[in-house]
Amino acid sequence: MRQRPRDDSRGILDPARLLREVRFRRHLPAEPLRQWVEHYWLIDWALSAPFEQRVVPHPAVNVVFQRDDSGGDGRVPEVGEVAGVGLDLFRITLTGTGRVCGVQFRPGGFRPFWRRSIAELTGRRLPLPAGRLRRPDLDVCAGTDDDRHRALDAALTAWAPEPDPAAEEAIALAEAIRTDRTVLRVDEFAARHDLPVRRLQRLFIEYVGVGPKWVIRRYRLQEAVEQAAGGPLNWADLAVDLGYSDQAHLVRDFTAVAGVSPAAYARSVR
Known part of the structure; x- marks a missing residue:
């Protein structure tokens, strides 16, 4: 079982610029989740000008939580989505201040959580369904890295993945x-x-x-x-x-x- 997350830049276009513009890091999930999850990835930014990042997607599903802090009052609701395998170049433009907490599953690793064919997600980004896949009591992007790490562990554990x-x-x-x-x-x-x-x-x-x-x-x-x-x-x-x-x-x-x-x-x- 891996003891540290991957440190390559595979899939990230111009990784040096990414690291100059935002705070990017990876963390391993709790050990029982590592059979399904590649890593957690966290990004924080405070930008004076818009920044576009491009990524050649991995053959993997990501679950992403994002908070826009540009208003400064901390009351902007966190949003979550499920991103299936991206077939095309992924582009995102970041502005202002914000935080993202992502879960990159291992290829094949999201099926025990989703419990349906993963092909239905390919090329799509969907709001995270309410109920079993979205705990309203967890603010995943709040607090320190350790807080966010624990919140992601709790969210995934609550989804009760089925052995397969x-x-x-x-x-x-x-x-x-x-x-x-x-x-x-x-x-x-x-x-x-x-x-x-x-x-x-x-x-x-x-x-x-x-x-x-x-x-x-x-x-x-x-x-x-x-x-x-x-x-x-x-x-x-x-x-x-x-x-x-x-x-x-x-x-x-x-x-x-x-x-x-x-x-x-x-x-x-x-």
Whole structure:
């Protein structure tokens, strides 16, 4: 079981600018929740000018609580939403003063909480349903990091996630794709895990919200984005490493998901 949250910037476009403009940090949930939850992410800001952040979404569901403190009286109600797997580049513009508390679930990890197909959330952002998924007594974004951490633990625990062996399988398979960059083809991955391709596809649609091919490509593109921010690259070699037939194909996919070409993105962050 992990003892600290991930410290990579995968999926965040221009992470250095994000850290200059806002206070961003990650925390692990209480240990019983770590089988389903990747981490909590907290952002606080006090901006003199609007700031736009862009993110290449992970194949994961997020639950997000936000409070706008610009009025200064502390009486603006907290809002919550469920964000399914984002298919396109996510953009948000922050203004004034505010706080966000987010839960990034592991791919497949939200199914025991939602108890329905995760595919119904894909590409959508929905208000957090009242009742079991929204405790009115918890102000998640209030107080210190420890206060917010405890409130998120309490909220998720109250949702009473149901044990689900298929969710455990989906989580393990998605983690294998994330951590093993040699995973490039669905048929080879299915054979490696002794699974029929059709069953693998159905499992991912139901529990992750997108198919395994999409997950493979998204993780490999996030690697390309992260490497582009780190320094000069041989894009032809990287295309081969990430399973692309040629550099032009990688450039097209990168541009489609990041909104700019690899060269333009690399120049912008340097």
